[in-house]
Amino acid sequence: xxxxxxxxxxxxxxxxxxxxxxxxxxxxxxxxxxxxxxxxxxxxxxxxxxxxxxxxxxxxxxxxxxxxxxxxxxxxxxxxxxxxxxxxxxxxxxxxxxxxxxxxxxxxxxxxxxxxxxxxxxxxxxxxxxxxxxxxxxxxxxxxxxxxxxxxxxxxxxxxxxxxxxxxxxxxxxxxxxxxxxxxxxxxxxxxxxxxxxxxxxxxxxxxxxxxxxxxxxxxxxxxxxxxxxxxxxxxxxxxxxxxxxxxxx
Numbered sequence: 001x002x003x004x005x006x007x008x009x010x011x012x013x014x015x016x017x018x019x020x021x022x023x024x025x026x027x028x029x030x031x032x033x034x035x036x037x038x039x040x041x042x043x044x045x046x047x048x049x050x051x052x053x054x055x056x057x058x059x060x061x062x063x064x065x066x067x068x069x070x071x072x073x074x075x076x077x078x079x080x081x082x083x084x085x086x087x088x089x090x091x092x093x094x095x096x097x098x099x100x101x102x103x104x105x106x107x108x109x110x111x112x113x114x115x116x117x118x119x120x121x122x123x124x125x126x127x128x129x130x131x132x133x134x135x136x137x138x139x140x141x142x143x144x145x146x147x148x149x150x151x152x153x154x155x156x157x158x159x160x161x162x163x164x165x166x167x168x169x170x171x172x173x174x175x176x177x178x179x180x181x182x183x184x185x186x187x188x189x190x191x192x193x194x195x196x197x198x199x200x201x202x203x204x205x206x207x208x209x210x211x212x213x214x215x216x217x218x219x220x221x222x223x224x225x226x227x228x229x230x231x232x233x234x235x236x237x238x239x240x241x242x243x244x245x246x247x248x249x250x
Contacts, residue, residue, distance in 0.1 A: 001249055003206055006033040007199030009068055014212065017084030017189040028080050028193075031072030034229055038197060038208065039065045064210065064236045064244060066195065069229045073220065075178035077232065082218045084191020087178035091115060094123055096167040102155045109153045109164070117172025119151030128163035190214050195234065210236040210245035 009030040013022050043060035079087050091114075098111045113119050125134040125146050134155075135145045143158040153166065192214055198207045217233035238244050 001204040001206060002201050003199045004201040005199065006036055007197060009033060009036065009066075009070075009195065009197050011081055011193045011195045011213070013080040013084075013191065013193045015084070015190075015192045017185070017191045019189070026076065026080065028074065028076040030068055030070040030077065030232060031074065032070055034069040034071060036069075036197065036199075037067040039063075039067070065216075066197070066210075066213070066234045066236070068232045068234075070232065071227055071229050073228065073230060075180075077230075078180055078218070079178065081191065081193055081232075081234075082215045083180050083182070084189070085180065087180055089173065089175050089177060090179040091117065091172040091174050091177045092120075092169075092179055093171075094167065094169045096123070096165075098166040098168075099128060100164050100166060102159050102162045102164060104160055105157075107155045107157055107160065109155070109166075110151055111153070111166045111168070113151065113170045113172070115172035115174055117170045120169040120171055122148045123167035123169060125153065125167070126165045128165050134159075134164070195236070205250050206247070207250065208245065208247040211239040211243055212237050 011028045011030070013025045013028065015021055040062075041064075042062040045058050045060045046054035047056040047058075048054050075087055079085055093114075095114055100109045100111055102109065111119075122136065125136075126132065127134065132144070137145045137147050139147050139154075141147050141154060141156045143156050145156060147154045151168070155162070155164075192212050194209065194211050195213050196207065196209045198205060200206070213234040213236045215232065215234050217231060219231035221228055221230065236244055
């Protein structure tokens with residue numbers, strides 16, 4: 001058959017990173033799929049005698065892997081397929097360019113934190129008019145300097161009425177956000193999932209299923225003047241019944 005397009009990929013998580021079986025798995029779709037490569041390979045062992053060509057050839061170790069590019073950055077892919085852990089409904093992020101004007105005595109500004117969150121750390125202050133960066137000091141700032149404590153920024157008297165832009169790190173709780181904490185866990189902890197892949201053209205379909213897979217790579221690129229297209233790689237292995245999967249042309 002002839003195949004056209006990227007097809008569709010749906011993964012079903014089977015085990016968390018600690019090996020716990022998932023009782024009610026939530027299928028995960030790799031959305032806005034751009035490109036997929038299903039690679040099946042084996043080592044070939046050759047037996048030679050005195051002659052220059054082998055007298056026997058046999059297959060040795062084999063591997064099946066999948067490489068996909070998709071455009072829909074999904075918390076389910078991060079959590080269920082790669083990290084193997086549930087998300088926390090919270091935000092950890094940064095904001096850049098929050099505007100303010102340096103006031104009179106005591107020359108202090110407290111920029112509003114998004115989502116009613118908490119200020120975590122300073123990421124710099126710039127002058128909105130000329131683009132220059134203010135210098136952070138521990139206390140008693142002079143012209144072109146500032147100090148900050150718990151989200152309260154203090155400037156010099158000479159900088160009153162300056163238009164400034166704040167950047168800072170913050171945290172907040174949010175039911176619409178997904179936070180994954182990356183811990184330095186012991187090696188060997190691996191979330192697993194089943195995968196189904198399907199492509200079609202002119203009324204014909206190629207469908208493949210693999211029972212146990214692990215993600216070996218998840219790349220999140222950021223591009224100037226272009227859409228981000230993450231890379232997702234997976235390797236497949238046999239389940240407890242000794243089955244790896246199947247491929248069907250229909």
